Every structure is written in structure tokens, then in C-alpha cells.
Amino acid sequence: MKYWLYRLLPFLSWFPMSSQSVRADLLAGISVAMILVPQGMAYATLAGLPVVYGLYASAIPAIVGSLWGSSRFLHTGPVAMISLLSAASLAPFAVAGSEQFIQLSILLALLVGILRLLLGLFRLGVLMNFVSQPVIVGFTNAAALIIGLSLLNTFFNVPKPDTGTFLTDFVGVLAQLPQAHWPTVAFGAGTLAFLILQSRLLPRLPGVLVVVVAGTLLSAATGFEQKQTVDLAQVQAPQARALFGELSRVRSDLERTSEALGQARARLRQRERAGEVPPELAVRVAGLEAEERRLKERRSRLRVAAHDRALTRVPRDGGGAAFHLREPGDAGAPWRLAGFREGRPVLSAGGEVVGTIPRGLPSFQLPVLQWDVIPALLPAAAVMALIGFMEATSISRALAARNREKLNPNQELIGQGLANIVGSFFQSFSVSGSFSRSAVAARAGARSGLFAVVSAAGVILTMLFLTPYLYHLPQAVLAAIVMSAVFGLLDFRTLGRYWKVSRADGLAGFLTFAVTLYMAPNLAAGVIVGTALASLVFLIGTVRPRYEIRPLRADGSPAGSITNGDSEPAHADFVTLRFDASLVFMNAAHFEEAVMDAIARHPEARALLVMGHSLNRIDASGIERIRGLITDLKAAECTLMFSGLKRPVEAAMERAGLLDEIGREHVFPSFREALARLQPGEATSPATPPPARSGDD
Structure with a gap:
């Protein structure tokens, strides 16, 4: 009963709370609220919405995500990547900022929430295992670059061409540089420079709050608008x-x-x-x-x-x-x-400012269910659900590992799903877990999810009392806040390291980066292409795994590797084969090729010993392939032998009657014992007694 109570109400694990814990969460919540208010407004503009919707998305979703999530550090609310995906997904259906666009943004949040909730309830968080780390890093780099550069027109105060292609739009914005409003550029560049320096020199200073207050006061004093x-x-x-x-x-x-x-x-x-x-x-x-x-x-x-x-x-x-x-x-x-x-x-003749922000809390409203549009939005919602989960999980894992916290990805899916569903009833667009705000909470010493509730209370107070004071906040300051956050995610060094480790992994990462950049704003295409390439590389490795042919000297000692180009020994009567994969239907033919390659390279060999410790599994196709090889090698006056078979593999061979066909005297418990028994002149002798079984190698 207690187990199910904690599953239904995971926030009960916060209790009992000590006064020290509450104090720590209060301080962490206030620190996060200082960032949350300006970030929420900035990400709303990125999502193509009025800034007040960023405040709506920063209140209720933050509370719900914290109450039903599994990480005590993860902060739920507006994030750059999901905001950009939301805007790109809705662009074909409505004009950004219009009433129809706002309704679709809220509807999309509901769909994203339902899909994430279903993934969590059915424990499908394992789906993220199909996306390799190089693909994630490649996508994150491209998305960060796209998000940052897509705000360049706000930075210059020039119109975005809006051709539907990110690279074309980017070139079009650069072409308008002579028409840039230089006071706007000064606000944006100054904000960006301050945030970069502050993060390095004074990391505990609430830099985002400082630039918002300073930018608003300076804008009002100089008549910026x-x-x-x-x-x-x-x-x-x-x-x-x-x-x-x-x-x-x-x-x-x-x-x-x-x-x-x-x-x-x-x-x-x-x-x-x-x-x-x-x-x-x-x-x-x-x-x-x-x-x-x-x-x-x-x-x-x-x-x-x-x-x-x-x-x-x-x-x-x-x-x-x-x-x-x-x-x-x-x-x-x-x-x-x-x-x-x-x-x-x-x-x-001036720059763009936030303008009038409606005062008051979001009202409870049912999302407008536009049934004719929902089928078209479902693919985008599915991609946003998975990418948002990927982002939230990577953040949670990093913080959990640093603080030795147990993480439940499926519970996190449930929390994120409920945050989007409940938020959509309070006029919120799609939300996810934020790396920057979660890191601030961890650094500030948060003890439980109570810090997120405190941060949401700060947003509510802002909506009730402080919105009139934000009128003169320059849009360029909000753009610089987003840029400073996303450019910190750029990590090409890791992609280079993946390339050094594995050319295939590196190629998957760089191709994901290139396709995502080229196909933007359709960001999902990069993930799909990268995942397909990584899966193809995996399948190729499974269908044609590595094998190594190792001849033996006359005394039974290894003589290097023929397949690695080592020289063959002068007197080699035996050859060994190591096949680095399970023997299943996908690679059974390749196993036969490996055996024949070993015999062709070593025609004088009277025995071929397969090192079984590298075979984790065998299926019916593998067993039938071995049966055929027994006959073929016997015709070539060569005996097929095995050593160090794992118990599941040996049990499968036993059930199929294959051990008797191989000859039990030719199945050795370990490679060492096989070498001890395989001496010149004894390799094919049927009279050789079977060695005593001493366990698996």
C-alpha cells in the first residue's frame, strides 16, 4: 500500500522536512525565480507567442512537474529547444502571434503531455536507448546554433525573411546588416558580453535578473522605444x-x-x-x-x-x-x-520593447480541440515528446550522478506529461526540463522539489504586481538571454572525440548536425537521419562482426593473428578462430565465411578450434550452419572443435543434439585445456579421451 501511495504521490518522499531543508529550498527557489521570469518571456518570443505566455508556462507546469517527477533538481518550464520546435511545427497552420497560433500552441502542449504520460505509464523510457549519444550531441549542437542564430534579426532589429528555411533566413538577415538599429545591437551585445563574463567571474550573481533590471531602466531613461x-x-x-x-x-x-x-x-x-x-x-x-x-x-x-x-x-x-x-x-x-x-x-525610430504585459493569473480554460488539425500535429507532438524527454533525462542523469540520486526515467516522463497536460488548461505552451535552471537549483543547495514550487510562486507574484514595470524591457535583451543559454550547449570537442574513438559514431554525430542544420526549422529530420545511420552501423556490425584467425605453433602457443597481417608460423597444424558476436540468423553466413577463410589461409591445418567464450547466444540458424560446417570440414580432413562455450550456448547445442555431432571429445571446457590436448598428431584422433569438465572459461 505504501509503495503504491508513493507511486501515485511521489512528492510524499519530500517529507518530513527539516527547517534547514526548507530554508535551502526557499533560497534555491528564489534564485531560480530570478532566472525563470526573464527566461520564460524570452522563450515565449522564440515560440512565436506574446511574452505573457512565457509567464503562464513558468507557473503551473513548474509545480506539477516537480510534484510528480522523480528528480529533486529538475526544473520544468519553458526551454529553448521545445519552444523553437513548437513555433516551427505550427508555422504551416497559423501566423505566429495570432489567436489561432496561440490556440494551437496550447493544443500542442496538451498532445505532447498526453504522449509523454503514456510513454511513462507504459514504461517506454527505454525508447531513448535507440538514440545513440553521438546523435544526441550532434543534434544538440545544431539545435543550439539554430536557436541562437534565429534570434539574430531581433539582435539587429530587422525583419526575418521567413522563407521557411533557416539557412536562407540567416543569409537574408545578414544582408540587412546595413539597416541594423545600432542602439538595439548595443543592448543585445552588452547583455551577451555581461552574461558571459558574469558566468565566469561571478557565477553566483543572478546575471539574468541584473541585465533585465538594468536594460529596462536604461531603455526607459533613454526613450529607447x-x-x-x-x-x-x-x-x-x-x-x-x-x-x-x-x-x-x-x-x-x-x-x-x-x-x-x-x-x-x-x-x-x-x-x-x-x-x-x-x-x-x-x-x-x-x-x-x-x-x-x-x-x-x-x-x-x-x-x-x-x-x-x-x-x-x-x-x-x-x-x-x-x-x-x-x-x-x-x-x-x-x-x-x-x-x-x-x-x-x-x-x-527606436528599438523593440516587450510592451504591455497583461496583469493577472492565467484563467482555467479548456484547450480548443481542433479535431481537423490534431492528426497533422501528432507527428510533431511525438517528436517533441521524445526530444523533450531526451533533454530532461540527460539533465536529470547528470545531476543525479553528481549528487548520488536515484533516477526513475519513467516517473520523470509521467511528471513531464502531467506538467504539459495541466499547463495546457492554464494557457501554457509546451514545456520541458531546463538545464540552466536545474543547475542553478543544484548549485544553490536545493534539497527537494519544493524549490520549484517557490520559483513558481515568484512568477505568480510577478504576474500579479510587477508586469507594468517590464514594459520598457528591450526585446534584444531577451534575445541575448536565450543566446547566452544555448551557446553554452555547443560542444564540438565531444564530437571530435567520438570521431577519434569510432569513425562510424563520429560520422553519425556530424551527419546529424549537418542534416539538422540544413533541414531547419524541421529539427526532427536530423534526429531521424542520425538514428537511422547509427542503427545501420549497428546492424552492419551485427551482420558482419569482427573475427580473428590465430594459427598455433607446434608447441600449441599462439602465433599472432593472420587477419591482422602477422606472419604465419613455420610449423602450424592447428588454427583457432575467435568470432566476436552471438551466432544468430543475421550473421550465421558470415560465421561460415570466417571458418572457410581460416581454412583457406591455413590449408595444412588438421583442426579448427572456435573460441566459444565470445559466443553469447546461438539460435536455430547458427546450429544448422554448424551442422553443415561439420560435414564440409570432415570432407576436407579437418575437425571442427569448440572451447569455453558459455552454459546457455552449450545447453542449446545439447538440446539440438549438436554436441554429439561435433563429438564431445572435441568440445573443451576452456581454451587452455584445448591447447594442452591439441598436440601434433593428436588433433583428429577419435581415440583421444574427453578432458574432465572444470567449468566455463
């Missing part, structure tokens, strides 16, 4: 006015097309479930999809072109202002298009 909503008539530059108007029309057309496409897809799936195949509706969906892609490409080009048109603000008599095309020598900062508000252009 300068925006003005205007009418098109106020733009006196004809080309710029035409661009702004066309971009506004394309945005409206895209919204209408996306809405029509969603409705058409819903009707198509409804008709298909009813057993109907309406070709006219399928053609309409295909046409709307093509139109949506065209409009997105058009919008991307127009945004970049419109931002390139720098304007100068000229005050008018009687109030108001006109905006003319900027000429060399014009005074004041250039004004550029920053977006639209109710169809009217918004011009800016």
Missing part, C-alpha cells in the same frame, strides 16, 4: 507608401486565405471520415495551400523591402508630421516600418 501609428497619407515617399499599402493588402489577403484554408480542411476531413472522397474539395484545399504559400513568400519579400525604406520625420505646422524619404545628411534617427495596427502603418 519611439513608435508612431500613421496614415498612409502622411508618408510622402511614393515608393515607400506603395510598399506599405501593398504589404497591408497582402497581410489581409493572407489572413483571409488562412482562415478559408482551415475551414476547407475541416470540411474535407469531415467528408473523408464519412467515407466520401470529394475531388472538388480536395482541389480547393490544394489551391488554397498554394495561394497561402505564395502570399507568405510575397509578405516576406515586402517586409524586407519596406523596412529598407528609411524615412525622415518632418513636423508639420499646426501639429502632426510627414515622413519623407531619407536623404544623406538628414538629422535625427531614421524611421522604418515596424508593423501595422488596425491596418495603419506603425513607424519606429
Whole structure:
């Protein structure tokens, strides 16, 4: 009864708590909260959501993940990789930041949570054993690079081309470097430099909190945000006015097309479930999809072109202002298009700030179950569930090993699953375990998961009382916070070490890195390709395992290895074979090739001794292959022998009657005894008495 109670309510293991333990968790929770608030907002922008959703995802999920997880150090909440995967997965279905996009983000969190919960309940954490460590390292390096560089447009305050391909977008952002807003660059670069230096010189200082407070105060004091909503008539530059108007029309057309496409897809799936195949509706969906892609490409080009048109603000008599095309020598900062508000252009001469954050706690709401979209989201949810579990488990294992803590991966899956499920009812997007916040908790001396509850309380207090003070926080500061976190995950040295250990493992790691980078934002492709390659290498090693042929001298001592290029002895009547694998259907033919290779290399041998200590298992295919070899070698006047067979292998041979066919006098308990009995002139003598059994070698 007690066992099941602790399984259902694992947080009971926190009790009883001492005053010292509570004090340690309070301090650790406060330390984590200082990081959690700005990180949550930063990762929300990475997920394509308003910053307030980062706060929502930092509260309830952190509490639930801690209560039902197995690690006392793992902190659950928004993380960079899952946020990026969420944004990339939803990009085909809705415009980032729109109401539809927000609803789908919450729905995706629910799906991810259900899948993780099922994996944990059915104890399927073992699935992660199919992903090799080089693949994980290669993927992590690529994902860290993608996450960091995908925020470069925020760092420069230029529009992202949004072509759907990470490398193309990256080149497009670099091409806009001459239009960068240098005060924004200064905020981002200064934040990044401070966080790097602080982590090395003053690691216990809450650097993230420091840059948020300092950046907000400096932004407010200098008037960093300068925006003005205007009418098109106020733009006196004809080309710029035409661009702004066309971009506004394309945005409206895209919204209408996306809405029509969603409705058409819903009707198509409804008709298909009813057993109907309406070709006219399928053609309409295909046409709307093509139109949506065209409009997105058009919008991307127009945004970049419109931002390139720098304007100068000229005050008018009687109030108001006109905006003319900027000429060399014009005074004041250039004004550029920053977006639209109710169809009217918004011009800016400053940088982007967080802006108004709604005050108050997230309300309890059922996720909007869009049944027509759920089947399309399931593959992305499955990938996010596995990658999030991979990330959380690697963090937990590292901290558990450092602190000698027992870890239950399946319970961690349950905790992470419940965190996403419950969080989705409180407007949270997908969450997972955070390395940086977990490390801070461990370093601060956390004793139990209570620290995560304390950190969530800090977020709740922020949502209730502090959000108005975050208005002037520069977006570049949030981008730099994410960059500093993910660039610390880059570890090419380990990939190089894997290459030195095994070319195949190194290739799997580097190929995973390259494919992930090339296919971004479809990050799952890298993991799939890397895992497939690692599995292929494993299968090749199983189908064609290594074997070694070792001839014996006349006195029975080993004479080196023929297969390694060593010279053959002058008088060798026997040859031994070591086959480094189980003898099963996948490699039985290769075993036969190895035996024949040994005989071909050593035609004068009168006996071939198989060193059985390297055979862990044998199946029916292996037994039948040995039967055939007994006959073939006997025709060649050579005897097949075995030494040091393991008990399961010998028992299988006994049940198949193979020991009698080999000849029990030719099955030796150890390699040493085989060498002692195999002397010139005695190898094939059937009168040789069997040696006494002394146990396995």
C-alpha cells in the first residue's frame, strides 16, 4: 500500500522536512525565480507567442512537474529547444502571434503531455536507448546554433525573411546588416558580453535578473522605444507608401486565405471520415495551400523591402508630421516600418520593447480541440515528446550522478506529461526540463522539489504586481538571454572525440548536425537521419562482426593473428578462430565465411578450434550452419572443435543434439585445456579421451 501511495504521490518522499531543508529550498527557489521570469518571456518570443505566455508556462507546469517527477533538481518550464520546435511545427497552420497560433500552441502542449504520460505509464523510457549519444550531441549542437542564430534579426532589429528555411533566413538577415538599429545591437551585445563574463567571474550573481533590471531602466531613461501609428497619407515617399499599402493588402489577403484554408480542411476531413472522397474539395484545399504559400513568400519579400525604406520625420505646422524619404545628411534617427495596427502603418525610430504585459493569473480554460488539425500535429507532438524527454533525462542523469540520486526515467516522463497536460488548461505552451535552471537549483543547495514550487510562486507574484514595470524591457535583451543559454550547449570537442574513438559514431554525430542544420526549422529530420545511420552501423556490425584467425605453433602457443597481417608460423597444424558476436540468423553466413577463410589461409591445418567464450547466444540458424560446417570440414580432413562455450550456448547445442555431432571429445571446457590436448598428431584422433569438465572459461 505504501509503495503504491508513493507511486501515485511521489512528492510524499519530500517529507518530513527539516527547517534547514526548507530554508535551502526557499533560497534555491528564489534564485531560480530570478532566472525563470526573464527566461520564460524570452522563450515565449522564440515560440512565436506574446511574452505573457512565457509567464503562464513558468507557473503551473513548474509545480506539477516537480510534484510528480522523480528528480529533486529538475526544473520544468519553458526551454529553448521545445519552444523553437513548437513555433516551427505550427508555422504551416497559423501566423505566429495570432489567436489561432496561440490556440494551437496550447493544443500542442496538451498532445505532447498526453504522449509523454503514456510513454511513462507504459514504461517506454527505454525508447531513448535507440538514440545513440553521438546523435544526441550532434543534434544538440545544431539545435543550439539554430536557436541562437534565429534570434539574430531581433539582435539587429530587422525583419526575418521567413522563407521557411533557416539557412536562407540567416543569409537574408545578414544582408540587412546595413539597416541594423545600432542602439538595439548595443543592448543585445552588452547583455551577451555581461552574461558571459558574469558566468565566469561571478557565477553566483543572478546575471539574468541584473541585465533585465538594468536594460529596462536604461531603455526607459533613454526613450529607447519611439513608435508612431500613421496614415498612409502622411508618408510622402511614393515608393515607400506603395510598399506599405501593398504589404497591408497582402497581410489581409493572407489572413483571409488562412482562415478559408482551415475551414476547407475541416470540411474535407469531415467528408473523408464519412467515407466520401470529394475531388472538388480536395482541389480547393490544394489551391488554397498554394495561394497561402505564395502570399507568405510575397509578405516576406515586402517586409524586407519596406523596412529598407528609411524615412525622415518632418513636423508639420499646426501639429502632426510627414515622413519623407531619407536623404544623406538628414538629422535625427531614421524611421522604418515596424508593423501595422488596425491596418495603419506603425513607424519606429527606436528599438523593440516587450510592451504591455497583461496583469493577472492565467484563467482555467479548456484547450480548443481542433479535431481537423490534431492528426497533422501528432507527428510533431511525438517528436517533441521524445526530444523533450531526451533533454530532461540527460539533465536529470547528470545531476543525479553528481549528487548520488536515484533516477526513475519513467516517473520523470509521467511528471513531464502531467506538467504539459495541466499547463495546457492554464494557457501554457509546451514545456520541458531546463538545464540552466536545474543547475542553478543544484548549485544553490536545493534539497527537494519544493524549490520549484517557490520559483513558481515568484512568477505568480510577478504576474500579479510587477508586469507594468517590464514594459520598457528591450526585446534584444531577451534575445541575448536565450543566446547566452544555448551557446553554452555547443560542444564540438565531444564530437571530435567520438570521431577519434569510432569513425562510424563520429560520422553519425556530424551527419546529424549537418542534416539538422540544413533541414531547419524541421529539427526532427536530423534526429531521424542520425538514428537511422547509427542503427545501420549497428546492424552492419551485427551482420558482419569482427573475427580473428590465430594459427598455433607446434608447441600449441599462439602465433599472432593472420587477419591482422602477422606472419604465419613455420610449423602450424592447428588454427583457432575467435568470432566476436552471438551466432544468430543475421550473421550465421558470415560465421561460415570466417571458418572457410581460416581454412583457406591455413590449408595444412588438421583442426579448427572456435573460441566459444565470445559466443553469447546461438539460435536455430547458427546450429544448422554448424551442422553443415561439420560435414564440409570432415570432407576436407579437418575437425571442427569448440572451447569455453558459455552454459546457455552449450545447453542449446545439447538440446539440438549438436554436441554429439561435433563429438564431445572435441568440445573443451576452456581454451587452455584445448591447447594442452591439441598436440601434433593428436588433433583428429577419435581415440583421444574427453578432458574432465572444470567449468566455463
